[in-house]
Amino acid sequence: MDMYSDVLIIGTGVAGLYSALNISSDLSVIILSKSKASECDTYLAQGGISKALNEEDKKLFVLDTLKAGHFKNNKKSVEILANESIENISNLSNLGVKFDIKNNTFDYTREGAHSVNRIVHSSDKTGKAVFDALFFNVLNKKNIELIESTCIFDLITENNHCFGAVGIHNSEVYNFHSKVTILACGGIGGIFKNSTNQKTLTADGISIAVKNHIELKDINYIQFHPTALYEENLLNRNFLISESVRGEGAKLLNINNKRFVNELLPRDVVANAIYKEEFKSKSNYVYLDLSSMDGNFIKNRFPLIYNGCMERGIDITKEKIPVTPVQHYFMGGIKVDFNGKTSMNNLYATGEISNTGVHGANRLASNSLLEGLVFSRRASKNINSTISNILPKDIKTKFTFETALNEIHNNKRIAIETFKTALGGKKNELVTL
Ligand SMILES: Cc1cc2nc3c(=O)[nH]c(=O)nc-3n(C[C@H](O)[C@H](O)[C@H](O)COP(=O)(O)OP(=O)(O)OC[C@H]3O[C@@H](n4cnc5c(N)ncnc54)[C@H](O)[C@@H]3O)c2cc1C
Numbered sequence: 001m002d003m004y005s006d007v008l009i010i011g012t013g014v015a016g017l018y019s020a021l022n023i024s025s026d027l028s029v030i031i032l033s034k035s036k037a038s039e040c041d042t043y044l045a046q047g048g049i050s051k052a053l054n055e056e057d058k059k060l061f062v063l064d065t066l067k068a069g070h071f072k073n074n075k076k077s078v079e080i081l082a083n084e085s086i087e088n089i090s091n092l093s094n095l096g097v098k099f100d101i102k103n104n105t106f107d108y109t110r111e112g113a114h115s116v117n118r119i120v121h122s123s124d125k126t127g128k129a130v131f132d133a134l135f136f137n138v139l140n141k142k143n144i145e146l147i148e149s150t151c152i153f154d155l156i157t158e159n160n161h162c163f164g165a166v167g168i169h170n171s172e173v174y175n176f177h178s179k180v181t182i183l184a185c186g187g188i189g190g191i192f193k194n195s196t197n198q199k200t201l202t203a204d205g206i207s208i209a210v211k212n213h214i215e216l217k218d219i220n221y222i223q224f225h226p227t228a229l230y231e232e233n234l235l236n237r238n239f240l241i242s243e244s245v246r247g248e249g250a251k252l253l254n255i256n257n258k259r260f261v262n263e264l265l266p267r268d269v270v271a272n273a274i275y276k277e278e279f280k281s282k283s284n285y286v287y288l289d290l291s292s293m294d295g296n297f298i299k300n301r302f303p304l305i306y307n308g309c310m311e312r313g314i315d316i317t318k319e320k321i322p323v324t325p326v327q328h329y330f331m332g333g334i335k336v337d338f339n340g341k342t343s344m345n346n347l348y349a350t351g352e353i354s355n356t357g358v359h360g361a362n363r364l365a366s367n368s369l370l371e372g373l374v375f376s377r378r379a380s381k382n383i384n385s386t387i388s389n390i391l392p393k394d395i396k397t398k399f400t401f402e403t404a405l406n407e408i409h410n411n412k413r414i415a416i417e418t419f420k421t422a423l424g425g426k427k428n429e430l431v432t433l
């Protein structure tokens with residue numbers, strides 16, 4: 001099967017949907033998801049989205065981001081992030097995202113390593129609020145066609161130019177021909193044994209980049225979130241206990257009920273402190289204690305976490321939560337410039353799969369959704385102003401259903417090998433084929 005569009009977008013998380021909405025209405029767009037559109041990490045986001053409070057706060061926001069990232073960040077990218085945060089959050093509100101409001105302004109909350117309260121949120125279901133609004137708008141745009149359950153496994157290329165992508169949909173091979181392609185295919189947690197990510201996110205963008213010699217950057221920068229719920233015999237992904245719970249006052253205790261770390265330090269510092277504590281006490285977890293918070297406050301402020309723990313037999317208004325660090329986020333990725341352009345012509349990457357250099361070696365909490373917004377919009381604007389110079393090319397690929405399935409299997413192998421090498425000693429964290 002052959003399908004044609006001006007712009008092909010692979011991924012329906014914040015990066016893919018917001019890219020699509022920022023493409024000119026006179027360009028045709030096809031947007032794809034691997035399974036259901038909502039089965040993305042965006043939908044799972046809890047804590048919120050960082051935003052400079054005002055002009056004066058931009059400098060401090062940049063500094064907080066650089067400090068958390070161990071100054072390995074690209075400073076210009078961080079400045080872009082802070083500078084464009086206010087207008088992008090305002091765009092989200094205009095698109096229908098309902099953020100929590102207090103005293104006629106955003107109900108700003110706090111997370112680790114932020115010097116001030118600057119995170120906008122929609123209770124603890126911010127990701128769902130963002131996804132629902134963007135998805136609704138995408139469905140109402142005449143120039144955008146959304147196709148779910150399509151697994152892209154390679155690009156259509158010639159002489160380092162991208163002319164679309166090839167995937168499987170309904171047991172058939174589809175060639176998606178386009179002038180411009182955007183990889184917005186999210187994180188890598190699906191290849192880890194323990195991760196907060198959707199299991200379907202198996203680093204396909206990275207395997208595709210490796211196969212096509214597209215430049216990657218910082219692929220050893222992988223974030224472990226300090227506080228995932230510890231469960232024995234876990235079957236699916238790990239349930240996250242958002243950093244904003246610590247932001248609102250929850251304390252970390254070891255199994256002897258002693259505090260051992262400042263809970264609001266950067267994620268990597270807190271995760272390492274927990275690993276040390278678990279090692280010392282020969283335990284698989286430590287505790288997160290919410291006893292300083294009123295029960296009704298907990299239920300209203302963190303309904304998702306309250307209900308998620310309750311379903312697993314823990315009443316967090318009365319009991320401590322056993323938590324442990326697990327894979328959560330990928331700071332590295334496909335190297336892009338400030339407009340999302342990769343090292344391959346006509347190919348862009350945005351969101352978690354890309355590396356803009358914003359996060360450095362460790363992401364500051366709630367900067368991921370913001371990166372997805374800011375840099376997707378820049379990519380779309382760049383595409384709108386340059387696409388008229390691009391000539392499409394109708395290249396047919398030779399995949400059969402069987403060879404396509406082999407390619408999907410091969411992609412997983414490439415991803416596992418790539419991260420085994422990048423992780424060095426931590427190989428046991430990865431799944432096996
Ligand atoms: C539990 C949890 C809580 C989080 N909380 C926050 C938070 O509060 N604030 C914050 O800033 N960040 C948070 N994050 C991180 C943030 O949610 C993600 O980094 C961000 O949503 C990634 O957006 P994305 O659009 O790049 O990818 P995703 O939203 O993950 O979307 C990826 C898309 O790519 C598609 N795809 C993947 N592979 C293929 C393929 N081969 N073919 C076709 N389609 C494909 C998928 O189907 C999906 O549609 C959280 C993450 C998790 C897991």
